[in-house]
Amino acid sequence: MEQASNEIRIRSVLGRLETIIDNENVNIGHDPDFDLPTSNAHKSRCLYELAMLTRDVRPEEVPPSFSPQLGRVREKLATNAQRASAHLDPVREVVSILKSAV
Secondary structure, three states: OHHHHHHHHHHHHHHHHHHHHHHHHHHOOOOOOOOHHHHHHHHHHHHHHHHHHHOOOOHHHOOHHHHHHHHHHHHHHHHHHHHHHHHHHHHHHHHHHHHHHO
C-alpha cells in the first residue's frame, strides 16, 4: 500500500513539473511579464520533492510504467535548458557591456 501511495505522489509531482516546464517553455522570450524566478522556484521545489520521494529507490526499481512520463520530462527539461540559456545570453551580454562602460 505504501509503495502504491508513493508512486501516486511521484506521478503527481512529475505532472506538476511537466506543467511548470511547459508554461516556462511557452513564456520564455515571449511574455515580457513572465516571472522566471518564481517559475524556477516552483520547478526546483518539484525536483526537490522528486529527490525526496525517490531517494531510496534504485534505478532498476523504478516501475517501467514511469518511462513515458520520465522521457517526456527529460525532453522538456532539455528544451527548457536551451530556451533559458538563449534568454539569459543577451542579459549576460548587456551586463558585460555595462561592466566595460563602467
